[in-house]
Amino acid sequence: MKIHVLQCGSISVDPTVPYGRRFDLIEKTKQLTAADEKRITLPVFTYLIEHPKGLLLVDTGWCREISPRGVYDLKAASAVLPSHLTALFHPALPERMAVHEQLAAMGIRAEDLDYVLLTHLDPDHVSGLRHVNKAKHIVLPEYEYYWSCRTVFKTRQPQNLWIRYPMERPFYRGSSLGPNHWVIDLFGDESVQLVNVPGHTEGQAAIVIRDGKRFALLTADAAFSPRNWQEMIAPGFGFAREWQKKSLRWIADMAADPGCAAVLCSHDPDVKPGAIVF
Ligand SMILES: [Zn+2]
Numbered sequence: 001m002k003i004h005v006l007q008c009g010s011i012s013v014d015p016t017v018p019y020g021r022r023f024d025l026i027e028k029t030k031q032l033t034a035a036d037e038k039r040i041t042l043p044v045f046t047y048l049i050e051h052p053k054g055l056l057l058v059d060t061g062w063c064r065e066i067s068p069r070g071v072y073d074l075k076a077a078s079a080v081l082p083s084h085l086t087a088l089f090h091p092a093l094p095e096r097m098a099v100h101e102q103l104a105a106m107g108i109r110a111e112d113l114d115y116v117l118l119t120h121l122d123p124d125h126v127s128g129l130r131h132v133n134k135a136k137h138i139v140l141p142e143y144e145y146y147w148s149c150r151t152v153f154k155t156r157q158p159q160n161l162w163i164r165y166p167m168e169r170p171f172y173r174g175s176s177l178g179p180n181h182w183v184i185d186l187f188g189d190e191s192v193q194l195v196n197v198p199g200h201t202e203g204q205a206a207i208v209i210r211d212g213k214r215f216a217l218l219t220a221d222a223a224f225s226p227r228n229w230q231e232m233i234a235p236g237f238g239f240a241r242e243w244q245k246k247s248l249r250w251i252a253d254m255a256a257d258p259g260c261a262a263v264l265c266s267h268d269p270d271v272k273p274g275a276i277v278f
Contacts, residue, residue: 001211003276004048005264006102008061009093011124012039012072013237017088018224018267020236027236032087039090042267044124046099047218048106049209053187054114057135058207058218059266060099060128063161067093081123082158088237089124100131110134115186117194118167119220120204121148121157125266133165141184141194142169144203152239153201172196177208179243179250197222197251199244200235206251214278216262217254222247225268229255 011017014034016027049056066080067073070093077086096102100110113135118126121144129138145167148157172182172194182196184205194205200221207218222228222244224235229252234244255263261278264271 001209001216001278002050003209003216003262003264004050005271005273005276006046006048006061006099007043007097007273008046008099008102008128009044009067009091009097009124010041011044011267012036012041012090012092013088014038015040016236018042018235018237019227019233020238020241023234023236023241031236032084042224042269043271045264045266045268045271045273046128047207047264048103048108049192051192051209053191055108055112056115056117056192057099057113057132058117059119059125059220060116060132062091062093062098062124063127063130064093064098064101066091066127070094080127080161082155085123085156085158091124098131099128103132111136115139117186117192117205117207118144118162119194119207119218119266120144120201121153121162122201122221123158123161125220126157126162129162129165138165138167139184139186139194140167140169141196141203141205142171143182143196144201144205145169147202157201178206179246197247199240199242199247200238206247208254211278213259214261215257215259216264216276216278217251217260219251219263219265221266223251223265225265225270226255226263228265
């Protein structure tokens with residue numbers, strides 16, 4: 001099993017986005033108005049998995065249109081995102097870092113991808129979907145789709161970035177795995193499992209890639225870095241803090257498992273792009 005860690009741009013955010021302090025409306029308002037000098041820059045990761053059953057891409061990073069010259073561009077970003085999300089993320093995507101640009105450099109076209117798995121519908125994970133929508137399958141947990149279409153998540157997960165693409169939307173099913181005991185077992189052999197880790201969004205999936213007793217865990221945004229579960233500080237960008245903590249406790253247990261080959265968070269500044277083989 002081989003996992004390529006691809007960095008598809010960055011976010012520049014208030015420090016309470018990865019590590020919440022107050023978890024209230026005041027904090028969320030501050031996140032939108034943070035001064036440039038207070039912000040920290042974090043990577044946006046996607047993952048290309050070479051699996052015996054095909055090529056899998058997990059998440060899609062920023063789209064090229066959001067950052068046409070490779071730097072944060074308020075006007076260009078605001079043409080793609082609502083103004084409050086531009087203000088929150090300050091997205092940037094350097095040259096050759098868009099997901100399709102990196103895949104092309106590896107000789108891979110979107111049509112060659114067997115699966116694009118979406119962990120959740122926040123724009124830093126799905127705006128690049130426009131570049132890889134010709135993949136054979138695009139998979140999103142139904143539970144994430146359901147709440148994104150109906151609730152406050154509509155303001156956070158703009159539908160124009162993802163709703164027009166044909167997605168397969170399986171339901172989670174009961175399992176012994178995960179904080180919520182809900183899993184989508186992609187191939188029915190436990191080699192790729194989408195595990196519901198609620199709190200950041202309702203339906204967010206972490207991904208467990210397994211080969212025998214060894215596994216890697218992709219946390220999506222349930223944790224921004226190991227500090228979240230080591231110090232039990234939930235990310236400040238989320239809507240259900242107790243669920244976030246429950247998800248973090250599960251990640252901590254998985255990280256301590258002797259079979260754990262790697263735990264990768266979507267915005268961990270200590271992770272470097274490259275390949276992990278296990
Ligand atoms: Zn994210």
